[in-house]
Amino acid sequence: MMAENLHKYKNAIYLSLNHTLGGAFCIDGKLFPGLNQKAGEFGHMILVPKGRKCYCGKPGCADAYCAASVLTDGGQIPLEQFMAKLRQNDPAAKKKWEDYLDSLAILISNLRMAYDINLILCGEAGGYLSEYMIPLGEKVLSYTGFDRDTRYLKNCTYAREASAIGAAKHFIKLKIKGGSRLCYSR
Numbered sequence: 001m002m003a004e005n006l007h008k009y010k011n012a013i014y015l016s017l018n019h020t021l022g023g024a025f026c027i028d029g030k031l032f033p034g035l036n037q038k039a040g041e042f043g044h045m046i047l048v049p050k051g052r053k054c055y056c057g058k059p060g061c062a063d064a065y066c067a068a069s070v071l072t073d074g075g076q077i078p079l080e081q082f083m084a085k086l087r088q089n090d091p092a093a094k095k096k097w098e099d100y101l102d103s104l105a106i107l108i109s110n111l112r113m114a115y116d117i118n119l120i121l122c123g124e125a126g127g128y129l130s131e132y133m134i135p136l137g138e139k140v141l142s143y144t145g146f147d148r149d150t151r152y153l154k155n156c157t158y159a160r161e162a163s164a165i166g167a168a169k170h171f172i173k174l175k176i177k178g179g180s181r182l183c184y185s186r
């Protein structure tokens, strides 16, 4: 979340679709950590009761349906390879992608219902979603009764290494605030 422009996205959910699924959100331009610094663990919300087993041990977590690892057979093939197959209209890849977008649409719809704020699609899989916003938007709208469009869905600024960029921005901000008293590099 910190990798994005928090002035532009004062109120937004950051959905990180990497090998595992993570997230964060900011309210009034500030990250909301929760009481135990666990706010935004969207990956372990139950998406399908008694569904696929998640790496956390629970069945049916959103991670088991919406993380990039779903597309890469648990990381056995690079995501680029999967996306290339999809572009070549490989039937198995197309089916997997359709199922992936369906599951993601449910998760997005639930998050939008709970927070009513912008939602930024990020991470390795999120980076590719910019090419598929229309089919994804259509699926999201089929699950919601309130929104008439999905303009609240945004594409990320950094599809890769966003955590490193966000962490670096945090220390740069401290440096600017604290002047020479704070040092962020050895």
Ligand SMILES: [Zn+2]
Pocket: 043, 044, 054, 055, 056, 057, 058, 061, 062, 063
């Ligand atoms: Zn889980």
